[in-house]
Amino acid sequence: MVKPFYDVIVVGAGSSGLMAAIQAAQQGVSVLLIEKNKRPGRKLLLSGGGRCNVTNRTTRDELIKHIPGNGKFLYSALNQFNQEDIIDFFESQGVALKEEDHGRMFPVTDSARTILDTLLDNCRDLSVDLLTEATVETVIFSEDKSKIAGVQLTTKEIIEAKSVVLAVGGRAYPRTGATGDGYAWAKKAGHTIARLYPTEAPLLSDDEMIVTQALKGVSLRDVNVTVWDAEGKAIVSHLMDMIFTHFGYSGPAILRCSGHVNQYLFESGADRCHLSIDLQPSLTTDALEAIAESQRDKQILTILKQWMPERMAEVILSQLNITATTPFKQLEHEWRAALWSRIKGFAITSIGSQPIEKGFVTGGGVNTKEIEPSSMESKLMPGLFFCGELMDINGYTGGYNITAAFVTGTIAGRHAAWASMG
Ligand SMILES: Cc1cc2nc3c(=O)[nH]c(=O)nc-3n(C[C@H](O)[C@H](O)[C@H](O)COP(=O)(O)OP(=O)(O)OC[C@H]3O[C@@H](n4cnc5c(N)ncnc54)[C@H](O)[C@@H]3O)c2cc1C
Known part of the structure; x- marks a missing residue:
């Protein structure tokens, strides 16, 4: 049952949004996770050839080097939650991981489903309200436009929140649900969008x-x-x-x-x-x-x-x-x-x-200069947070994008929760 008001709303139940919802809920606040698809995590299930390359066991500098699209923006975030923390997150919950060539980490089950189920179990255990088959049409601001106020669904229903985390992904592989909806909302909040282009594409x-x-x-x-x-x-x-x-x-x-x-x-x-x-x-x-x-x-x-x-x-x-x-x-x-x-x-x-729709990852996105690197909060609209591929961050395949999604999701989720308590 969806309530009319939450401390934190996370839009998009993909890699970054699921992690953001978990990390926000762990801080003890009420969280709503909204997903347009019937089932969350469609792209996560496809990643790493269906095995989900959860992260890469490497040094921080190597990790950043393998994220050619603004990897350096992640320094501050990685000080709070890094690739080893991702490994601990899953292993501490009984998900055994294995390392393959080039440091790539996979679940021992060789199934992305294991990873998705773990994230969903966490959401359930932490009482995150999950609203599926619900498409967010736009974000809404306070009357004086000084802070975020919530989201409006395509049904015109409005759900209010103190903090909103945008985790709607980029524009690659739109059949997974990532159709680029978030760029217009970021612009509405005053952000600029770095030119979109295909990466990891033939x-x-x-x-x-x-x-x-x-x-x-x-x-x-x-x-x-x-x-x-x-x-x-x-x-x-x-x-x-x-x-x-x-x-x-x-x-x-x-x-x-x-x-x-x-x-x-x-x-x-x-x-x-x-x-x-x-x-x-x-x-x-x-x-x-x-x-x-x-x-x-x-x-x-x-x-x-x-x-x-x-x-x-x-x-x-x-x-x-x-x-x-x-x-x-x-x-x-x-x-x-x-x-x-x-x-x-x-x-x-x-x-x-090949076009962006056929590439694995979107280059470009919400300008990282306009996002606070230690919290993922918008520098322009208090209470609005970004994570994942929606931002102008892109990595090579090999677990780097999912790492960026989990890391930025964690930071955005935690800080959105803390901001909602203030
Ligand atoms: C085939 C494939 C293989 C890949 N393999 C790898 C790999 O091996 N290693 C790696 O690091 N990366 C890989 N990637 C990239 C990686 O999967 C993505 O970068 C990562 O999942 C992005 O996470 P995200 O949370 O930003 O977006 P997504 O996972 O795309 O999640 C966004 C979610 O938001 C939802 N949404 C969108 N708009 C709305 C709306 N208006 N209202 C409500 N919900 C909405 C979508 O339905 C979706 O569920 C691969 C990508 C693809 C396509």
């Missing part, structure tokens, strides 16, 4: 091997992908796996580069961005030459196949007009140099990424 390309589909489905392991600016300066590099698709490039290394590609295209006005793939990051050109020389009687394709998939080797050889069956010893110096240069820096281009 890259589109009209490169010849994409158009001809010569490499479609070929995946590369542990390659170093670099994004370049027009002056030939490296913007970012990521050493991970990638895959060639029918529309361009995807896989972890590409997803991590995608936000940087979109930012570069926007800021420079260029119509394409240049990237390169180091197919053998652990070997120098001299080492490649030495290995090939030690196998000098072998055909060049055979030599290349030890370093990359056959189709990739065939494309490189065809780009250089080298016959695949040529014995390596017959290859002249300049052709060898050209070969090593392709292996160490195979050039590709991108004309941008």
